[in-house]
Amino acid sequence: MLSLSPPRLVTFLLSVILIGLAVASLYLKIPTIGPTVVKYRTWFFIGAYVVLALGVVSRSL
Template identity: 80%
Template sequence: MLNLSPPRAITFLVSLVLIGLAVASLYMRIPTIGPTVVKFRTWFFIGAYVVLALGIVSKNL
């Protein structure tokens, strides 16, 4: 059976930053890392979800 736990604060914040960058790149120009975020926006969305999902499944993350 799969034991789920709430993610740690740092895991949640990393996920929040990734999704925030992806959403912000839709509406505004991000100066330094903007071209990279725009180019890989879908992967930022997927990465944020994966980080959050791993944080829920793993107790150490």
């Protein structure tokens, strides 16, 4: 059986930062990493969800 646990703070903050960058790239110009975020915006969304999902499934992440 799969036991779920809350993600650690670092994992949660990493997923929030990834989502924040992806959403901010919709409305703002991000100076340094902006072109990369705009180009791979969908992968930033997917990556944030995967990081958060792994944090819930794994106790050490």
